[in-house]
Amino acid sequence: MLALAVLSALVERPMHPYEMATILRERGKDDDMEIKWGSLYTVVRNLAKHALIEPAEVGRDGRRPERTVYRITTTGHDELVDWVRELIAMPGPEHPRFRAGLSVLSVLHPGNATALLRERLARLDDGVIAARAALEQYGREVPRLFLAESEYDLAIRVAEAAWIRSLLAEIDLGTYPGLDVWRAFHEENP
Amino acid sequence: MLALAVLSALVERPMHPYEMATILRERGKDDDMEIKWGSLYTVVRNLAKHALIEPAEVGRDGRRPERTVYRITTTGHDELVDWVRELIAMPGPEHPRFRAGLSVLSVLHPGNATALLRERLARLDDGVIAARAALEQYGREVPRLFLAESEYDLAIRVAEAAWIRSLLAEIDLGTYPGLDVWRAFHEENP
DNA sequence: ACCGTATTACTCGCGCGCGAGTATTCGCAA
DNA sequence: TTGCGAATACTCGCGCGCGAGTAATACGGT
Structure with missing residues (x-):
């Protein structure tokens, strides 16, 4: 689920993980889905491993630790669209x-x-x-x-x-x- | 959650774990809540550890492996009631x-x-x-x-x-x- | 009598989610 | 200018959930 949020954030522009977190929190995406921010970097690394996103540049801002900026790939975009399609079209069993x-x-x-x-x-x-x-x-x-x-x-x-x-x-x-x-x-x- | 189901099953009569699974499946409790049957014995052991349930008898049926029959304790019953109270009274944030x-x-x-x-x-x-x-x-x-x-x-x-x-x-x-x-x-x- | 499949009744280890921790830098107040 | 809290930007290990496996018995067919 967090992966969905990450992909959707990267659709508008490339970003580094911490920035995603900020943006997604601002937009209240954590009301829409259960998001554990502790898993962010793991999820990002996984998405990269499966080539759904890729590093765009490795920047350094002053003396801050280096940040890897990721961009979404074509495969990633396709996967995102497919995923959303399913979420919309298929009523799954919910458990409130x-x-x-x-x-x-x-x-x-x-x-x-x-x-x-x-x-x-x-x-x-x-x-x-x-x-x-x-x-x-x-x-x-x-x-x-x-x-x-x-x-x-x-x-x-x-x-x-x-x-x-x-x-x-x-x-x-x-x-x-x-x-x-x-x-x-x-x-x-x- | 599975713990809730277990407690609710033991309210009507003492049972051994496998029997709970059967009863709960029959009643379709696994439509009401996400239940992973792989966790059943772990959950039962935990409930016992916290004294919400206790072993009632250890029977043996023919050559079958021995089965521990559990009964719900008073503490267990109280805990169950409190739990249900909260589930009913408090609208929590859901994430369909x-x-x-x-x-x-x-x-x-x-x-x-x-x-x-x-x-x-x-x-x-x-x-x-x-x-x-x-x-x-x-x-x-x-x-x-x-x-x-x-x-x-x-x-x-x-x-x-x-x-x-x-x-x-x-x-x-x-x-x-x-x-x-x-x-x-x-x-x-x- | 024989075999295969279903049912009963559990056990276990590995995978990974995520809470808690860390280190650095920035801003601002006194 | 020093100190201190907030913000930035991550890392990591432990806990336990649960899928996959096991083993023994019962049943049904031929």
Whole structure:
């Protein structure tokens, strides 16, 4: 994944690793994908080994340690495009933590579960407000195309909130089937 | 994560590791969370070391190698509940692969991008149909409570599909801002 | 009776991810 | 002008995740 970020950074211009890190952090790429900066130099070396990028020049700035500036190769560019194609076209199996939580929801007392769901809902709503504000802000500085990930993220959060709301509604109205069994189980087992 | 699954399995009754694997696979827990079965015995040993589970009996079935049956401890149960609480109440930062893809969407020609988005949309819709069918099926065998994760998953997929549809609509109608710049860039750079 | 394949039930080592550390330089305040 | 924190630019080793392997038994076919 970090490799994807590196390649995408090198598309606009050649860079040395530390500069990539700076740029990518500025653009908030570490919100879009899980990035461990400790792996940066390893990843860069690997990309170079597979000839997806190549050293362009080895500069020295004053007395600083020498920096190797990398450029993306044609193979690298092709690989990048293929990679993105797959990420876009193929819905892979995702594993959000919330889903894992839901899959063991039954270990909680229903009363507790609903309270926690309401808590998540509140945080989610806050997040949505914040995200909308941030989007409106960035929307004036950056072309819309570069905000697609954030717009997507926002849409998903809204959907999650809506789903939780509908679940809570069913439970509150008592129309959720098996609710009594669920509650009974937790009140019998101390 | 696998630890979560193990604990949740041991809540209903004591078990030996291989049995956990069987049960968890049957229940499709490996759809809910990323599970590497190679780590099962390591994880179980760790849980035991931290006293979240403990050996209950060491049985031997015929000439088979001896199997250690584990039971969950009180500490283990508390830890499990705390863990689930956090998973439910705290929306953590998620990193779906699609989001990473979107964040570098600009490396594709817009025509290509829309084609790939349409492809994803198709696959997504198929998935939704299948998931709905599966849910209706399981709905007769299993209490609704144990399908929450799948219902959630379905809702999110539907939302993703809707978002993609609205994005495609904007692009098709030409109302997506910066579309011409995007196309121009890719047609100038060979 | 014989063989092959599936299932049960685990073990283990190697690979590499990445947190924590390092060394140098720059900026700025007193 | 000296000192000190932030920024620059990397390196490295240890930890452990997990794929690939193992070995024994059960089962089904002929």
